[in-house]
Amino acid sequence: MxxxxxxxxxxxxxxxxxxxxxxxxxxxxxxxxxxxxxxxxxxSSSSTKLIHGGLRYLEYGEYSLVRKALQEREVLLRAAPHIMWPLRFVMPHMPNLRPAWMIRAGLFLYDHLARRQLLPGSRGIDMRRHPAGAPLIDSIKRGFVYSDGWVDDAxxxxxxxxxxxxxxxxxxxxxxxxxxxxxxxxxxxxxxxxxxxxxxxxxxxxxxxxxxxxxxxxxxxxxxxxxxxxTVRLVKGSHIVTQRLFEHDHAYIFQNPDKRIIFAIPYEHDYTLIGTTDLEYHGDSSKVTISPEETAYLCESINRYFKKHIGPEDVRWSYSGVRGLLEDENAENASAVTxxxxxxxxxxxxxxxxxxxxxxxxxxxxxxxxxxxxxxxxxxxxxxxxxxxxxxAPLPGGDIADADFDRFLASLQQKNPWLPADLAHRYARAYGTRAQRVLGDATSLADLGNAIAPGLYEAELRYLRDNEWATCAEDVLWRRSKLGLHVGPETLDEVTRRIDGWFVQPLQASSWTAV
The missing domain is CATH 3.50.50.60 (FAD/NAD(P)-binding domain)
Known part of the structure; x- marks a missing residue:
């Protein structure tokens, strides 16, 4: 070069x-x-992982931004239906915070600022009858539901x-x-x-x-x-991940007394993703971590709504990132920065x-x-x-007919009946129509090579190394996938060592047994 x-x-x-x-x-x-x-x-791997217009930005008069984001929302959902999909959000109504009329007006704007084809509109719900009401405190009687999208950001x-x-x-x-x-x-x-x-x-x-x-x-x-x-204003956003806090497939958007918004989102099947914070940041952007105060804030925000309370000891994983937001001298706090x-x-x-x-x-x-x-x-x-x-134009793997992921998954399983259902689902989600490239000519699990971790075979490591620039365990476990969450804490260090060793000397993996 x-x-x-x-x-x-x-x-x-x-x-x-x-x-x-x-x-x-x-x-x-x-x-x-x-x-x-x-x-x-x-x-870009530390976001709340949403494709959304930004409902709360309407409160700051950011109508142009919200319209542009809403227009892009459906473009992206069609471009990569394997890593992006629609998600319904429930907003419980707390009478002491934003009044119901204001929420209804905001949701009406959100529904109509841009054309919708894939996503249903908003509506009011009775929390005493809706499944999303069951985990919440009994004083919450009503709420609203609307649509946005989810994305695997990394x-x-x-x-x-x-x-x-x-x-x-x-x-x-x-x-x-x-x-x-x-x-x-x-x-x-x-x-x-x-x-x-x-x-x-x-x-x-x-x-x-x-x-x-x-x-x-x-x-x-x-x-x-x-x-x-x-110039940019550096704003730190932190998230925590706990064991699953609810059984249904909706996400929550919670209002806090300080007017910030907190999301609680179904995550990796077994978990709930909670975030985010918005704090001015003045340190090294490459060495950012969640603080005890942020963890406490996120737990308190959840405990304000859920019957079952959580604490720092319930946090399975956390991550933080620094956003370089366009400096806005008129913004009073980090949450209000455009x-x-x-x-x-x-x-x-x-x-x-x-x-x-x-x-x-x-x-x-x-x-x-x-x-x-x-x-x-x-x-x-x-x-x-x-x-x-x-x-x-679809993104790689996103050329799924009619953006119908379920039909595509069924086709992948039909072509590879030997593939366990959970592994087929993960490959379909991660790689879309390119999942077959990961599988190659395999006709059995043995053809995928050693299982270096549960559900992680050498064939996938080779694909990630040769096609997606992965060079170490962190790339694989926390960015190309979230398998790190599913590896027990007692074996994570061992799995990390094995994957790092594979990238150095992949041929030595032939003598390993799965963790």
Whole structure:
């Protein structure tokens, strides 16, 4: 790669960076994406994992953002029905908080700001009769139900990267941008890989999609001569995961007295995902963890509604991320900071353009990427300008007929009757129509190789290594899947050691027995 020239160098392997790489490469631009860690290793795997318009943003007057997100919601649900699916949300009514008329008005707007085809509208419910009322305290008599969507956020990022590569992009994970400077109408950049080896590339433009680090790059790594009028506010969001707190398939959205919103969502079949917090953050964005105070806050929020109370001792897993939100001087607190995005294009005369991404949310990543490539195409005077293509294009594995996941799953099981039902379901969810690529020519579990952990066979590890940039146990257990949750705490260290060992010397796995 030494000295190679690209149309676009994308910095950042989160959802915005991989979305830009996918869109740009699909329009015929040559693309190199570099990510200093693994794909989706920070903000983009630390979300509440929702494809949603953002009901609460209506309260802040963010009508344009909500409309844009609602429009994208159904586009994404059709593009990847294996990793995204509709979800019904229940909002219990607490008379001492937002009045019922305000909630009804908000839900009416939410239903009608954008056209709906896949998702049913909202309605009022009697909590004493609805299954979602059973786990809640008896004083809750009424509520509302509405629709949004669920997404496996880390896999969404990986699938964008896979699609980008299949359209010609070069994806370099664990590769850091050391510096970049403009010279003779090009960017001259030095990158460093995980072995501390450096190489130089040239690019006609740079897309700075570094998320929480976008301003840091502008101030240092991208050299002198870059100009920006914007910055990001770092906001920390934390989540906890407990054993399953309810049996039905609806999620909850709870109002807190401080006007924040907390979700309780069915997660990985056996668990409940609870979050999120919104706190100003001033530390190292790559070393963020949940605090005891955040854990207590989330537990208290749940205990305000559920009959069965939880405490810190019930937390099975937690995760935290830092969102680089567009700085909003008018926002009184972190919860009120806009989730909209801004694309800033720096184009000095006769110099290579720099596009920086400020803010954004996972639901609008595709639209953000489309607009970013439009701007870059115009700045580069490229014939690719205007040839948008991603709105109707499925993500890898998402070409499921009529977006009917259940029918697709039945077909996969019919073709592979030897495959256990739970494993067939997980493969179908994770890989969609590409599940057969994981299975290869296997006709029995033995053909998949050793079970390095329950339900994790060598065939899948090979697929993740060769096709999805996985290099270690953390990539596999916590980003490409959530198998780490399903491994007992007493064996997690051993499973982690085995997977890490497989990536170093896969042939040695032939002598292992399953944990």
């Amino acid at each position: 030494q000295g190679d020239l690209y149309d676009v160098l994308v910095v950042g392997g989160g959802v915005n960076g991989t979305g830009i790489a996918r869109d740009a490469s699909g329009r015929g631009l040559s693309v190199l994406l570099c990510e200093k860690d693994d794909l989706a290793s920070h903000t 896999r969404l990022v990986v699938l964008n990267a896979v699609d980008a590569r299949e359209h010609g992009a070069v994806i370099k994970t664990r590769t850091r941008l050391v510096n970049a400077n403009r010279k003779d109408g090009l960017w001259h950049a030095t990158l460093m890989d995980s072995h501390s080896e450096t190489f130089d590339v040239q690019a006609r433009s740079i897309a700075n999609a570094a998320g929480p680090w976008v301003s840091e790059l502008l101030k240092g790594t991208l050299g002198s001569g870059t100009h920006t009028r914007h 989730r909209d995005y801004l694309l800033e294009l720096d184009t000095p005369a006769n110099q290579a353009p720099l596009l920086s991404v400020f803010g954004g949310k996972i639901t609008t990543f595709r639209k953000l990427a489309e607009e970013a490539v439009d701007k870059l195409g115009e700045a580069l005077q490229s014939p690719a300008k205007g040839k948008t293509w991603t709105e109707g």
